[in-house]
Amino acid sequence: MTATEEGATEEGATATAKAKTRRAFALGFADARDLERFARDVLGDDDVVADANAAAAPTVKGPTNAFDSKISPVSAAEYFRYYAQIPQQQNMLEDAVRTGTYFTAVVERARSHFAGKIVMDVGAGSGALSFFAAAAGARRVYAIEASDMAKHCAKIVENNAHLRDVIVVIQSRVEDVADGEIAEPVDCFVSEPMGTALFNERMIESYLIARDRFGRRNPKNHPKTLNVTMFPNEGRLHVAPFRDDALHAEVANKARFWTHADFYGVDVTPLMDDAIRAYYRQCVVDAFDPGILLADATSFAWDFTTIAPESLEVIRLPTRFEIIGGARDDDDDDADADDANAASPHVVVHGIACWFDVRFGGDRGDRARYLSTAPGLPTTHWFQMRFVFEKPLVARAGDVVVGELVMRGGDNQSYVVTGEMRVETTGRGSGASHRNAQTTRVTGEWDLKDPYYRQCVHPQPGYTSKQNEKWYGSSSAVDAN
Numbered sequence: 001m002t003a004t005e006e007g008a009t010e011e012g013a014t015a016t017a018k019a020k021t022r023r024a025f026a027l028g029f030a031d032a033r034d035l036e037r038f039a040r041d042v043l044g045d046d047d048v049v050a051d052a053n054a055a056a057a058p059t060v061k062g063p064t065n066a067f068d069s070k071i072s073p074v075s076a077a078e079y080f081r082y083y084a085q086i087p088q089q090q091n092m093l094e095d096a097v098r099t100g101t102y103f104t105a106v107v108e109r110a111r112s113h114f115a116g117k118i119v120m121d122v123g124a125g126s127g128a129l130s131f132f133a134a135a136a137g138a139r140r141v142y143a144i145e146a147s148d149m150a151k152h153c154a155k156i157v158e159n160n161a162h163l164r165d166v167i168v169v170i171q172s173r174v175e176d177v178a179d180g181e182i183a184e185p186v187d188c189f190v191s192e193p194m195g196t197a198l199f200n201e202r203m204i205e206s207y208l209i210a211r212d213r214f215g216r217r218n219p220k221n222h223p224k225t226l227n228v229t230m231f232p233n234e235g236r237l238h239v240a241p242f243r244d245d246a247l248h249a250e251v252a253n254k255a256r257f258w259t260h261a262d263f264y265g266v267d268v269t270p271l272m273d274d275a276i277r278a279y280y281r282q283c284v285v286d287a288f289d290p291g292i293l294l295a296d297a298t299s300f301a302w303d304f305t306t307i308a309p310e311s312l313e314v315i316r317l318p319t320r321f322e323i324i325g326g327a328r329d330d331d332d333d334d335a336d337a338d339d340a341n342a343a344s345p346h347v348v349v350h351g352i353a354c355w356f357d358v359r360f361g362g363d364r365g366d367r368a369r370y371l372s373t374a375p376g377l378p379t380t381h382w383f384q385m386r387f388v389f390e391k392p393l394v395a396r397a398g399d400v401v402v403g404e405l406v407m408r409g410g411d412n413q414s415y416v417v418t419g420e421m422r423v424e425t426t427g428r429g430s431g432a433s434h435r436n437a438q439t440t441r442v443t444g445e446w447d448l449k450d451p452y453y454r455q456c457v458h459p460q461p462g463y464t465s466k467q468n469e470k471w472y473g474s475s476s477a478v479d480a481n
């Protein structure tokens with residue numbers, strides 16, 4: 001227990017005002033027992049003990065499971081409030097690439113993994129994947145949903161006779177579901193736990209925890225090993241360097257506001273450097289043309305049937321890019337990037353782009369299916385993500401750029417990404433002395449929780465050209481597919 005003289009806090013000020021002759025103290029307690037001991041021994045008042053316990057209980061409650069031990073209650077409350085909203089679920093359901101791929105993967109390509117099986121839908125939302133599992137012949141589907149969306153999901157199930165006998169909706173975080181609540185071992189897990197850059201939201205960890213807690217064990221030689229299928233069964237992250245002069249200028253320009261030396265009579269320029277850092281710290285979410293990529297992507301894969309949830313707390317992505325030349329120049333200025341690259345050996349790297357895909361195994365002999373968010377493919381609601389360097393890296397065609405991105409999970413259901421890239425070996429056109437004056441090593445830090453959702457000019461799949469005409473006019477710069 002600690003005690004400090006008080007005066008600055010609101011409580012302290014009120015106490016001081018009420019009894020001017022008294023002095024106010026703020027008391028700190030190590031835990032509820034410490035507080036109870038003080039109330040009983042020092043104050044000798046049982047009511048105070050009861051009140052103090054009630055008040056202290058929420059703040060002294062310790063972690064109870066794998067979710068509570070890593071995620072802050074404030075973040076979780078906001079997260080599940082978001083997913084409890086019908087418009088947010090609808091936004092995902094209407095992502096035709098996403099929902100259509102799940103339908104095909106489950107109902108059309110993998111019936112043998114579902115027919116007659118016990119299935120768990122981890123994070124069921126409004127229930128779409130549970131409905132697909134039922135359509136693929138599942139014997140029972142446990143639809144686990146933590147948010148109040150579970151009530152809406154149950155309403156749909158209740159009102160559809162073919163779902164009523166198959167789907168059991170449980171409103172709970174999967175980490176909180178009691179051991180006995182799922183009466184039978186689960187054969188098959190289905191989930192859509194992907195966030196931007198695959199891991200944002202940290203829900204894949206919940207998917208893996210569900211597997212470890214409720215999955216069917218191998219009965220024979222290896223009773224500890226699991227005998228389950230996972231839909232999806234693998235996730236991959238792809239990263240590649242890009243050039244995008246317009247984006248780099250756009251991010252820099254956002255901080256220009258802080259050049260005001262006379263903003264309503266106040267000089268705000270002291271915040272200029274902080275503002276620049278803040279804007280470059282935002283990761284950019286939009287759809288981009290794959291023509292801006294400067295090298296083949298480095299790819300990383302995670303097997304959801306085997307990896308441990310803890311392995312996703314810190315994710316290291318070592319990269320090695322062979323720069324293949326200048327990106328296509330789409331910015332309509334008078335200098336074409338290809339021409340410029342032909343004349344000059346410079347290749348300007350403005351940052352690192354990333355996108356993901358997930359894989360669904362098929363029936364025997366049937367092909368696996370990917371749900372991909374790659375640039376150039378029909379856009380999904382995840383779009384792609386880019387990490388922009390404050391100072392671009394300067395390389396040459398043929399150079400090798402090496403580095404590492406490190407994603408560190410936080411208690412806000414997200415990651416902070418740090419990165420370092422440097423030009424390691426010299427390719428074509430080496431030896432030019434002006435290179436010494438250029439940046440050949442860059443570092444950066446980006447917060448996945450604080451993205452910049454950039455206006456996307458690529459047409460969404462499923463939207464007709466008529467809609468594009470309505471939105472952009474007949475002289476639209478946007479191609480209608």
Ligand SMILES: C[S@@+](CC[C@H](N)C(=O)[O-])C[C@H]1O[C@@H](n2cnc3c(N)ncnc32)[C@H](O)[C@@H]1O
Pocket residue numbers: 067079080083084092093122123124125126127128129144145146147149172173174175191192193194203206
């Ligand atoms: C991306 S949405 C997918 C919803 C639905 N499966 C679909 O495909 O339309 C993820 C859902 O998982 C829920 N969720 C996230 N973490 C969870 C957890 N630990 N336990 C249970 N539900 C969770 C969220 O509330 C949200 O509704």
